[in-house]
Amino acid sequence: MQTATLPTTMKAAVLKQPFEIVVDTVPVPSPRADEVLVQVMAVGVCGSDVHYYEHGRIGRYVVEQPLILGHECAGVVVQVGELVTKFQPGDRVAVEPGVVCGKCDACRQGRYNLCPDVQFLATPPVDGAFAQYICVRQDNVFAIPPHVSFEEAALNEPFSVGIQAVTRAGVKPGDTVAIMGVGPVGLMTVVAARACGAKTIIVTDLEPIRLKAAMHLGASFAINVRNQDPVQAIRRLTDGVGVDVVLETAGNPEALRASVASARRGGKLAIVGLPAKDDIALDIPSIVDNEIDIYGVFRYANTYARGIQILSSGIADVKSIVTDRFPLVAAQEAMERARTNRSGSLKVMVYPND
Known part of the structure; x- marks a missing residue:
């Protein structure tokens, strides 16, 4: 079922090799019985997209054939499969990019982000959303x-x-929270902490544009680590106690070590960022002596509906973090902007159907 005659071909920005994205003409995909065809209206450039663009791999995921990047996307349903009951053409939608098996132990336990058979947009060999339709x-x-x-x-x-x-x-x-690193994920984590009722939110980063954006989204204090020692500053702001929860989103070894030192006795640390190297020295005696709980965070599970509800409430001006906008034909320029302009750009957005 569809609202109008659809084209048979579309434009897609295809990563051919590192630093080379070409806009090709490819077939418009046809939805299976349980799928919808979405006309993609906006796609955010993620750090993982930039990493694939620059290095051609992230860990064990290697770009071995041309790949369409992009997984932060939203659009309009234009066609539905015969078994689809929840949507119809014309519906405006957000897309959760990880399709899981639904049958493994992780899926059955509700932790489907750990599904070993996940098909995640723009993770080789699965194509992503830098295309007019998915x-x-x-x-x-x-x-x-x-x-x-x-x-x-x-x-x-x-x-x-x-x-x-x-x-x-x-x-x-009522919690006090520190967020180490406020790139786009860290900035959105400020909003998430606010939604949980955190009383005080302290953010750290190197870039003034990010710190300013974090304050605009509701952070209580911003620490530029170029000018201040983050641990000393956090201890000073918490009367020497430390924070209840540290959320490390920088993916930086120094930020991770500072995170451990910034948590109060009995505090918690969630590690979101992925550092460039695997082995990082941490103060294990301090972790043990202070009984700090440490959590790994891999993507997400059961968050999309809640996220839309929170964003719908107008809790924060999240659109303000979109600093750069590009049409699909300028996808490579968008990637370069995200890669090279950390001091001037927050979230780069691509519009496949503009």
Whole structure:
């Protein structure tokens, strides 16, 4: 079923090799019985996209054939499969990019982010959303209300990482929270901490533009680690106690070590960022002596509906973090902007159907 005659071909931005993205003409995919075809209206550029663009791999995931990047996306349903009951053409939706098996132990326990057979958009060999249309299983699509923009809906993906982090760490009303690193995920984690009722939110980063954005989204204090020692500053702001919860989103060894030192006795640390190297020295005696709980955070599970609800409430001006906008034909320029302009850009957004 569809609202109008659809084209048979579309434009897609294809990563051919590191530092080379070409806009090709490819077939419009046809939805399977349980899928919807989404006309993609906005796609955020993620750090993982930049890493694939620059290095051609992330860990064991290697780009071995041309790949369409992009997984933070939203759009309009234009066609539905014969078994689809939840959506119809014209529905505005956010897309959760990880399609899981639903049968393994992780899925059955509700921790489907750990599904070993997940098919995640823009993770080799699965193509992503830098294309005019994508097919998505209906249970990975979530309706968005009219007042939520496609940009905000696309931001629900990094927001979901923040929700997963605060959920894993058990952030509760009245807590003091430190967020180490406020790139796009860290910025959305500020909003997630606010939604949990955190009383004080302290953020750290190197870039003034990020710290300013974090304050705009509701952070209480911003620490520029170029000018201040973050541990000393956090201890000073908490009367020497430390914070209840530290959320490390920087993926930086120094930020991780500072995170351990910034938690109060009996505090919690959630690790979101992925450092460039695997082995990082941590103060284990301090972790043990202070009985710090440490949580790993990998993507998210059961966050999308909640994320849309929170963003719909107008809790924060999340659209303000979109600093750069590009049409699909300029996808490589968008990637370069995200890669090279850390001091001037927050979230780079691509619009496949503009």
